[in-house]
Amino acid sequence: MLSYWETQSLLNYDYIIIGSGIVGLSTAISLKEENDKHRVVVMERDILPTGASTKNAGFACIGSLTEILDDIKTMGKETSVELVKTRLQGLKLLRERLGDANIGYKENGSYEVISDREIHALDHLKEVNDLLRPIFNGKDAFTLCPHELLNQTGFNENYVRHLIQNNFEGEINTGKMMSSLISHANRMGVEILSNCKVEKFEDLGGEKGAQVSVFNQTLGHDVTFRCKKLAICTNAFTGSLIPNIDVIPGRGQVVVTEPIPNLKFKGIYHFDEGYYYFRVIDDRILFGGGRNLDFEKEKTSQFQFNQKIQDKLLYYLSNLILGVKQEDIKIAQRWVGIMAFGKDKKPIIEYHSPNIVLGVRMGGMGVAIGSLVGQKVASLCLINNRPSL
Known part of the structure; x- marks a missing residue:
């Protein structure tokens, strides 16, 4: 039981995005940056984006020395360097888009605690710095801290043998960051629908676009929204929409x-x-x-x-x-x-079908890469939809 006005004006969009976390909102913002006339809606199944976006620790991180060494061992040097580069670019985009003050960004130092179990990593410090130096403008990513700094922390010296400083990491206030991201999206004209759980979706093929179904509790039946392109940005919860996906x-x-x-x-x-x-x-x-x-x-x-x-x-x-x-x-x-x-640390950014794009599986690095992933998802959505000049 929908009105004429609802079917004419409230159910049709250029782009629908499922998930209002960092990736979903960043996708919406990127679409509006391309053309502010685009009608964009973000659908969130809960009151808040309840996953990792509002519940992370607020680390603006690119990866620790031991983590990168493990990545090199499992994925190779080239892929590991590309991952670090993606994190660096994503953080740069986040900071430029919202402003450091609005996300509570600070550089109070970022350190890896090294115990006897990880002390072998020190032998590879120069090797990793040499590998990463081209993406850090010729500077070292990691520095071994003097023991005086370690002593000042008061950490248990029987466990903590060394501190390694990461010279390109900072911290954010997660609450401020998400609030600023939502406000920025609203200012750009992005619609955000909360308590809007998508039950199913379908690619209608060709220029027909895609559609999603949302259960309306008051009416007691599904309501169908249509769009030119659909972006699924549900990260850890993607399996409920797409069974057997590697998430x-x-x-x-x-x-x-x-x-x-x-x-x-x-x-x-x-x-x-x-x-x-x-x-x-x-x-x-x-x-x-x-x-x-x-x-x-x-x-x-x-x-x-x-x-x-x-x-x-x-x-x-x-x-x-x-x-x-x-x-x-x-x-x-x-x-x-x-x-x-998933099977590797790279996010999934790809077409699920011609009119449906995925931007999921952040690998615990959503703060760092979410903005860039959203930008790439938007680029895929925009293919064949650019306005004629």
């Missing part, structure tokens, strides 16, 4: 402490090949990760805590970072975010 959910556990006075360190930190990460935010420690402790259980899109990992986070807070008893650590908040992984 595996990966859950990330995060805790934030109550304020801790007189913390001895600042900046952002990684350890264990990037599987753990922590930072200082508002005099608190945000600490997350541990997915590698229980890979199989964390291959899920369920928003639940894993007690094994939660216990490990508290253990490291107590024994590695703060040097206090676990019972003296007060946790203010806990949450989980859902990332997306």
